[in-house]
Amino acid sequence: MPPEDDRRLVALYDAHAPSLWRYVVHLTGDPSGADDIVQETLLRAWRSPRILEQAPESTRSWMFTVARNLVIDEARSARRRHEIGMAELPDPGRSDGTDALFEGLLIEEALAGLDMEHRAVIVHAYYGGCSVAEVARRVGIPEGTVKSRLHYGLRALRLALQEKGVTR
Structure with a gap:
């Protein structure tokens, strides 16, 4: 200059x-x-x-x-807006349980649509936590019949849930 x-x-x-x-x-x-x-x-x-x-x-x-x-x-500018970097992400929060409630209602409706024999073995096995032998003893049927009813009952349950819009 x-x-x-x-x-x-x-x-x-x-x-x-x-x-x-x-x-x-x-x-x-x-x-x-x-x-x-x-x-x-x-x-x-x-x-x-x-x-x-x-x-x-x-x-x-x-x-x-x-x-x-x-x-x-x-x-x-971003500098003026005081954007601050964070070492940790904020806690995303906790689920309020609404999704679980709706899923439970859907499953309950689908189970209600099954016949009594299929519903009984599914409820004992999956909700009661019973083994095939325990379900057979409680319901009073052979273990092979329990396995067969579980198979066909779950298949009917899956179809009922698919009809309600639940996919998998």
Whole structure:
């Protein structure tokens, strides 16, 4: 930069920086942020040689416009919105049990649609936690019949659930 431009830039700073700084502080309420914006405004003036050659009134107007635009850009930036990184993700919360309640109701309706023999072995085996031998003893039928009723009962239960919109 030629010495003449240096003198113009120093004169520009001396003439406009204090009032520009007060203007930015008025807009933002942040004195340290105002320093950055005034510095960036002067840097942009330095990068635009035509600004240094304009009349002082035009230069002042241009600088205040640039400063206002920088304040607006800063206000819109993510840094200004105080986005904070987190070491851990927040707790996703707990299920309120609504899904489990609806699934239970669907299964209950599907079980109600089965005949009594199939429903009895399924309830004893899956909800009672009984083995095939225990189901046979409780219901009073042979183990082979329990296995057969479980097979056909589960097949009918799956079809009933599919008809209700449950898929798998």
